[in-house]
Every structure is written in structure tokens, then in C-alpha cells.
Amino acid sequence: MQKNIQTVKKIAILTSGGDAPGMNAAIRAIVIAAQHYHLEVVGFYAGYNGLIDDVSTPLGLTDVSHIIHRGGTILKSARCPAMETTLGIEQATSTLLKAQVDALIVIGGDGSFAGLMALQKQWSGQVIGIPGTIDNDIDGTDFTIGFSTAINTAIEAIDKIRDTAEAFERIFIIELMGRHSGHIAFNVGIACAAEQIISFENFVSNRNTNHHEADKLKTLAKEIKQAQANRHASYIIVLAENLWRGGASALAQQLQTIAEIDCTPCILGHIQRGGSPVAKDRILATKMGVAAVQAIISGQSNIMIAEQSNNIVHVALSTAIMHQQGVSESLVQAQDNILALTAQHLS
Ligand code: ATP
Helix, strand or coil: CCCCHHHCCEEEEEECCCCCCCHHHHHHHHHHHHHHCCCEEEEECCCHHHHHCCCEEECCHHHHCCCCCCCCCCCCCCCCHHHHCHHHHHHHHHHHHHCCCCEEEEEECHHHHHHHHHHHHHCCCEEEEEEECCCCCCCCCCCCECHHHHHHHHHHHHHHHHHHHHHHCCEEEEEECCCCCCHHHHHHHHHCCCCEEECHHHCCCCCCHHHHHHHHHHHHHHHHHHHHHHCCCCEEEEEECCCCCCHHHHHHHHHHHHHCCCCEEEECHHHHCCCCCCHHHHHHHHHHHHHHHHHHHCCCCCEEEEEECCEEEEEEHHHHCCCCCCCCHHHHHHHHHHHHHHHHHHC
16 A cells, blocks of 8 residues: 655664664664655664564664674664563554654565564554575565675585584584574585585484484485595585584584594574674665665655665565565475585586
């Protein structure tokens, strides 16, 4: 439903869920675009907590100068379980009405968008989502803000691990973030020439998990032994988080128990969320921030700003949270092909 643009005077922003490098660049772009359209901007702190507890700050040009290169988010981010309750939604609505906010932009992941959709049922203002998550697990956009920086950070770290692994002929199991998607694991694994990628897309989970893990363990042990017999060198296994019960440490332990293979587990962890955003994330965030304000001016609501084949488009929030857009089959296939070719070469 389109709103009369004359009625939009004040917009609010918040950053929610896991922080992602580039969120600040998006905040900056929103504030600059809002200034252009003579809109007042207010930022709520710590995700939906800021709305529920009514903690906010006005945002002007000076507040967003020189933040484009900074990781994290100047508005802080947080999970907010209270937002998933009726009372929480009522409190958030009451804050928005009291502050006379006409439109709310939320920069976050699919959970944050679910929050926007819940709010929209109670509050009549415009709601716009900007995909900001390192996981890249949002449908309808080719990339989310933060993903490119996160994979570059992980690649840099694994390249360093490769150096020491190569010197000592060590086997590493490196656990990467991604929640329940393998975008980070697959992209990083391929870019680092990992000998193995174990992720949701190539680990069938619709079987009994016990049997499946046992099968995978046996195959993995066999492949590691074969590779090590052919050439004494480093061996890197990239493992998606939340996939193997007990994670990288448990997998290392199990390989030791069943086949006396020594592996070093390494959980890369929050290093993947931090750091200065790479150019791609800064530019994506800037384009999306400006587009979000323009969408508000043109009366849009209930949409996510997305990028498809280099074009900025609008996608329904309900589509964005569907979780149907996994790692592309071609990427999974590419890794399979590389492994098959490598095995042929070594045999
Ligand atoms: P990321 O996956 O990158 O961490 P996210 O936005 O998916 O980002 P979540 O923890 O899933 O992170 O959600 C962030 C917040 O969104 C939650 O803490 C909660 O405040 C709100 N939220 C999530 N789901 C709902 C829901 N169904 N209804 C209302 N609010 C929700």
C-alpha cells in the first residue's frame, strides 16, 4: 500500500541480530539520503531492545561522518527475545507512536525481518529491511552486507593456518560461522583450496544422524589416509558450524579414536564478524541505504532492499525469510569436481 509522501517526516533505524561489517556504511547512507529528502532520523540502540526500552538518539550528518570504514555498528546490536512476545510488540509500537516515527528501517538478518513483519501487524508505519548479516542466508538478494568481509577475513586467517600446517604437515579442522547455511563454508573452502568442505549442502541430514556421522567419519578417515600416503603435506578440512555434533573438537577426537589421525581443531569464531568492511560491502551498504530511503519516499512498505545481478530491487519481507536460496549447486559441484580431479592426479 502506497502512503502519501507528504506524511513522511521522521524515520527510525536500528541494527539487529549478529553485527556485520558494513552496517555503519548503511546507517551513514540512510542519514545522508534522509537529509537530502528533509527527513528527520532517529537511531534506536541494541536491536529491538532500543524500541522496547525507548532508548534512542537523533542522527545527523556529523554523527555518521567517518564511520564508513568501521566494523560493528554505532547503534549497537543485540538479540531481543522480548520482541517475540505480544507485550514486546506492543511496547515497540508504543515507542514508535510516541516518537512520531513514520517509517522504520531495520538492518539485520531473517530473524530481524520476522520482527519487522510482526510489528507491521500492530503498527501502521512503513517497514523496510536491509539485509545485514555475514551468513548470506537471505532469499532474494545475491549478497548480504557483511558477507564479503567475513569470507575475506576467514580466507586470510586460513591462508596463515595453511603456512604453519604445511611446515608441520598438519591436519586442521577449521570451523566457520554461517548459522545453518554453508555460504561461508563453501566460498571460503573453495577460495582456500580446502581438501574437504563439510557443510549442510553436501551432508545429507534427512538420515539418522548417528549413522550418517559414522559413515562420513569412515570416509573422511579413508580419504585423509590416502592423501597423506600419496604426499606428506598439510590437509585442511573446513567445517560449517552447527553441523557436526560437538563441532570441530568432537570431529578431531573421533578421527583420533577411529583411525589414529591427529587433527588440530580451530574455531575461527567472532574474528569473522569484525574488521573494516571491504569495498564490496561498503558499496553494497551505501546503495542499499540510499534505496531504503527512496523506497520510503515512494510509499513502499513490508519490503527488503535487495541486489540481484547488480540491480537494486525490492523483495517482499515474507520472501526474504523463506530459506530456499541455499549455496548454488554449481559451487557444490565445483568442489566435487576439484576433489575428483585431485584424487585422480594423486592416484
Ligand atoms: P543473524 O542471523 O545474522 O544473527 P538475525 O536477524 O537472523 O541475524 P536473530 O537472532 O534470528 O538474528 O533475530 C534477531 C532479533 O529479531 C531477535 O533477537 C528478535 O528480537 C527478533 N525476532 C526474531 N524472530 C522474531 C519473530 N518471529 N517475531 C518477532 N521478533 C523476532
